[in-house]
Amino acid sequence: MERDNKVSITVIRRLPKYYRYLSDLLNKGINRISSQELSNMTGFTASQIRQDLNNFGGFGQQGYGYNVEELKNQLGKILGLDKIYKAVIAGAGNLGQAIANYRGFQDAGFEVLSLFDKNPKLIGIKIRDIEIRDIEEMESFIKENGVDIGIITVPKSSAQEIADIYVRSGIKGIWNFAPADIKVPDDVIVENVHLNESLFALSYFMNNKNDYIRRD
Amino acid sequence: MERDNKVSITVIRRLPKYYRYLSDLLNKGINRISSQELSNMTGFTASQIRQDLNNFGGFGQQGYGYNVEELKNQLGKILGLDKIYKAVIAGAGNLGQAIANYRGFQDAGFEVLSLFDKNPKLIGIKIRDIEIRDIEEMESFIKENGVDIGIITVPKSSAQEIADIYVRSGIKGIWNFAPADIKVPDDVIVENVHLNESLFALSYFMNNKNDYIRRD
Numbered sequence: 001m002e003r004d005n006k007v008s009i010t011v012i013r014r015l016p017k018y019y020r021y022l023s024d025l026l027n028k029g030i031n032r033i034s035s036q037e038l039s040n041m042t043g044f045t046a047s048q049i050r051q052d053l054n055n056f057g058g059f060g061q062q063g064y065g066y067n068v069e070e071l072k073n074q075l076g077k078i079l080g081l082d083k084i085y086k087a088v089i090a091g092a093g094n095l096g097q098a099i100a101n102y103r104g105f106q107d108a109g110f111e112v113l114s115l116f117d118k119n120p121k122l123i124g125i126k127i128r129d130i131e132i133r134d135i136e137e138m139e140s141f142i143k144e145n146g147v148d149i150g151i152i153t154v155p156k157s158s159a160q161e162i163a164d165i166y167v168r169s170g171i172k173g174i175w176n177f178a179p180a181d182i183k184v185p186d187d188v189i190v191e192n193v194h195l196n197e198s199l200f201a202l203s204y205f206m207n208n209k210n211d212y213i214r215r216d
Numbered sequence: 217m218e219r220d221n222k223v224s225i226t227v228i229r230r231l232p233k234y235y236r237y238l239s240d241l242l243n244k245g246i247n248r249i250s251s252q253e254l255s256n257m258t259g260f261t262a263s264q265i266r267q268d269l270n271n272f273g274g275f276g277q278q279g280y281g282y283n284v285e286e287l288k289n290q291l292g293k294i295l296g297l298d299k300i301y302k303a304v305i306a307g308a309g310n311l312g313q314a315i316a317n318y319r320g321f322q323d324a325g326f327e328v329l330s331l332f333d334k335n336p337k338l339i340g341i342k343i344r345d346i347e348i349r350d351i352e353e354m355e356s357f358i359k360e361n362g363v364d365i366g367i368i369t370v371p372k373s374s375a376q377e378i379a380d381i382y383v384r385s386g387i388k389g390i391w392n393f394a395p396a397d398i399k400v401p402d403d404v405i406v407e408n409v410h411l412n413e414s415l416f417a418l419s420y421f422m423n424n425k426n427d428y429i430r431r432d
Contacts, residue, residue: 007427012420016413020395080419094314101310104395104412110419149418173422175415179236179320189428191418193411196320197232199391202365202407203296203326204228206389211223212405 007055014052015079017042022072034065043214085110085173086147090162091154092117092125092132095177099151100127113145114138142169152176227268231295233258234265238288250281259430301326301389302363306378307370308333308341308348311393315367316343329361330354358385368392 021041025033035046042049053059053071056078060066076082089096092115099105100112112130116138117123125132133141142150142165150166152159152174159178166174166188173189176182179196205212237257241249251262258265269275269287272294276282292298305312308331315321316328328346332354333339341348349357358366358381366382368375368390375394382390382404389405392398395412421428 012427016416079416080423094310094317098310098314173418175418189418189421191414193414198407198409200232200295202389202391202405205405207296
């Protein structure tokens with residue numbers, strides 16, 4: 001869904017949070033929530049929430065608040081969660097296996113079809129029902145299966161090589177856990193998870209409590 | 217190190233990135249870098265970098281640029297990386313084991329002393345030289361060893377319980393991987409890693425390429 005107005009990154013980053021809160025509410029059987037209640041839950045002002053959602057259309061009703069299921073589904077569409085994404089994981093170490101094992105991603109529509117590694121001791125092992133294949137087979141596997149998302153959980157020194165294979169194979173979205181800046185063409189989306197940077201932010205705040213605002 | 221001026225969160229989040237780039241430069245034997253070169257590497261303007269660093273003192277010299285090692289060390293101090301932090305991990309599944317296994321954290325001064333779990337099949341196993349102990353022993357272990365950081369890699373439904381044990385035991389910083397908002401007293405720092413939210417941001421951008429700006 002393309003829009004004329006560009007949505008700012010800070011707004012975009014809040015959407016998955018709203019989605020998470022709404023999912024929790026729905027799981028508890030709560031199907032209606034006022035702006036103020038949603039504000040209390042999320043920590044964002046009712047006005048901020050309204051503004052954020054207004055980027056995508058009208059939600060909620062004056063005096064009624066929001067219908068949780070409806071809002072969740074609409075946010076789900078906006079986040080692209082009304083689709084199934086086929087994914088592969090390069091790097092079948094602990095982190096790669098952790099991602100393959102996490103049913104939450106599958107429940108959200110992200111299906112890991114295969115892991116890949118170069119370590120012969122790992123090749124052939126199954127994580128749940130997902131096989132670890134030889135990294136040499138990854139490019140053809142991606143093409144044959146129309147894989148959408150490539151996940152990178154290899155060491156930093158191999159990250160660019162994997163990114164190159166992904167790009168060559170037609171992958172359009174990369175979820176990168178390696179602490180490296182991978183270079184890809186402009187039409188490939190890269191989402192980095194910088195665990196080191198997160199940990200160093202923790203140590204910063206532990207040493208500079210004045211700067212810490214509870215957020216998230 | 218307490219300052220009068222509060223540093224904004226966007227500045228704070230950039231510091232670990234600078235640190236990462238400077239570490240890479242140092243590893244390549246490069247010990248001097250101009251503002252412009254640092255700008256090209258990081259994607260931030262030379263002026264932004266200067267402003268960010270000015271929150272913490274004067275760095276660099278007009279016409280010389282920055283001394284990489286010196287700047288890295290000073291940023292390291294600011295980030296609190298000139299110390300050793302003792303950490304424990306609650307939840308010895310794949311993700312917990314991945315964190316225990318990652319030597320990069322240890323190199324940066326974060327030592328995982330123990331993992332904890334309730335699963336008898338995991339208790340007693342060693343990850344590298346780090347033991348998985350019974351979760352029942354965690355509170356006394358933390359107190360006896362003066363543990364600084366508690367890592368949470370248990371399912372969402374157990375996260376608050378673990379956070380409560382951490383707080384009771386005197387832990388001052390929590391690195392939380394569970395997709396839950398944990399409640400803690402104001403003097404406890406919480407750094408959340410919301411993997412679901414990161415993945416959903418990826419799917420958002422894959423469906424809304426106009427909004428994607430390569431950052432990070």
